[in-house]
Amino acid sequence: MKIEKLTKDKQELVKDLYRLCFAAPFDSDSINAFMNSDDLWDFVYGIVEDDLLLSSYIAYKGEVKIRSIPFDVYYFDGFVTRPGYRKRGMGRKLFENQKLVAKDEGIKLFALDPFKNSYYKQFGFEDALDLMKIDLPMRNLSKEKVEDVYPTQTISMFHSDKAINVLREIYDREWNEGIYNPMHVPDAYFNVMFNNKTWKLCFFRNEFQRLYGSLLYEIKDRTMTVYKMSFFDLKGILTFRDFFSQFRDQIDMITFFKAPPDFPIDVFSDSIHAGSSHVNMRLYPTRMMQILDIEYAINKILPVLDLPEESIEIKFTDKAIKENNKTLSISKKGIKAVRKRNYDLSMEVCDFVPIFTGRYGFSEQYKKGKVKSESSPNPFWNNKMHPHVIKMLDRAFPITITHNNEFCY
Numbered sequence: 001m002k003i004e005k006l007t008k009d010k011q012e013l014v015k016d017l018y019r020l021c022f023a024a025p026f027d028s029d030s031i032n033a034f035m036n037s038d039d040l041w042d043f044v045y046g047i048v049e050d051d052l053l054l055s056s057y058i059a060y061k062g063e064v065k066i067r068s069i070p071f072d073v074y075y076f077d078g079f080v081t082r083p084g085y086r087k088r089g090m091g092r093k094l095f096e097n098q099k100l101v102a103k104d105e106g107i108k109l110f111a112l113d114p115f116k117n118s119y120y121k122q123f124g125f126e127d128a129l130d131l132m133k134i135d136l137p138m139r140n141l142s143k144e145k146v147e148d149v150y151p152t153q154t155i156s157m158f159h160s161d162k163a164i165n166v167l168r169e170i171y172d173r174e175w176n177e178g179i180y181n182p183m184h185v186p187d188a189y190f191n192v193m194f195n196n197k198t199w200k201l202c203f204f205r206n207e208f209q210r211l212y213g214s215l216l217y218e219i220k221d222r223t224m225t226v227y228k229m230s231f232f233d234l235k236g237i238l239t240f241r242d243f244f245s246q247f248r249d250q251i252d253m254i255t256f257f258k259a260p261p262d263f264p265i266d267v268f269s270d271s272i273h274a275g276s277s278h279v280n281m282r283l284y285p286t287r288m289m290q291i292l293d294i295e296y297a298i299n300k301i302l303p304v305l306d307l308p309e310e311s312i313e314i315k316f317t318d319k320a321i322k323e324n325n326k327t328l329s330i331s332k333k334g335i336k337a338v339r340k341r342n343y344d345l346s347m348e349v350c351d352f353v354p355i356f357t358g359r360y361g362f363s364e365q366y367k368k369g370k371v372k373s374e375s376s377p378n379p380f381w382n383n384k385m386h387p388h389v390i391k392m393l394d395r396a397f398p399i400t401i402t403h404n405n406e407f408c409y
Contacts, residue, residue, distance in 0.1 A: 076098070079094065113287050126290070134255070136268060158195070159194055181402060212239075286404060298335045313344050367383075
């Protein structure tokens with residue numbers, strides 16, 4: 001089985017494989033625009049035998065912020081193997097192929113949005129970022145009136161240069177000022193948003209014509225689906241609430257497709273329950289990551305860590321990447337590999353991923369047995385009873401809101 005970089009003339013083979021493996025028909029204007037993008041084909045690989053595409057993936061080169069620090073990343077998409085050819089080790093070969101590409105490019109981080117989390121965990125990926133899906137019945141939308149809101153504009157997304165300019169400006173502001181985990185994506189992913197005839201864009205600016213919020217949505221079957229919502233201040237949040245209230249006679253439900261875990265639901269709804277209707281909120285991991293170089297990853301976020309004065313030694317193990325098997329000394333003096341038989345803690349690199357992103361702290365992983373201490377092998381469930389070294393690392397690697405807020409079609 002030979003993995004090759006696929007060219008644009010192979011797009012019908014890719015579409016045929018996707019139709020077999022995914023529910024979407026892959027014949028819409030958006031999909032065609034996506035497949036026709038030249039920059040997409042810098043990142044498509046597959047295994048072809050006798051003019052049949054057996055397995056394929058996209059691994060585009062992007063940039064993501066972790067704890068406000070930018071990282072180069074390879075993001076996997078369309079990772080699939082043809083039915084009848086599965087469980088032959090092709091998936092593992094595809095990931096190993098991309099590790100070689102990443103090594104040549106100096107990229108130390110992989111990311112993907114999983115269809116099945118357990119499948120990717122076998123390759124060294126772990127849950128890294130969260131999102132919420134929220135169903136807000138119009139009966140539950142707050143009726144509180146606020147006079148001081150931004151004036152809104154609403155336009156169609158379809159082939160709209162104005163919409164393109166608005167969202168590029170929003171994306172740039174989220175990258176520079178946002179509190180979540182924004183990611184730079186290729187034009188192939190960005191431009192597909194503007195090929196859907198039913199999608200609309202609401203946005204608003206302050207008195208100095210600076211963008212302060214945008215809302216990508218569509219209305220179908222009396223449901224408004226919000227695909228991406230960007231806001232930067234309370235006035236922007238209240239502006240969206242006022243905007244939603246204008247649709248009381250047209251829709252029964254607002255569905256937030258991709259909301260952050262700290263979404264201000266209490267601002268939008270006075271009550272979770274309103275008679276027979278209730279707000280439904282579901283929090284779950286949406287993005288997985290794999291750290292290809294643990295020493296590099298920790299060193300990279302060093303500027304935003306409050307590390308202890310005293311050195312803490314952590315033994316890292318990694319079944320997927322042998323170079324990650326090392327003991328690191330962590331302190332204000334920096335991060336360095338040490339040759340010691342004794343260490344304070346041990347853990348697998350994959351279990352450090354949610355600590356790296358801020359999804360969990362050391363205490364959360366320690367309680368679940370993911371971080372091990374030989375001196376305290378049976379953790380108390382009460383964080384206050386945890387060893388001093390765990391408490392120090394909790395302060396050094398604080399929990400934060402993890403959310404990937406870009407829109408990937």
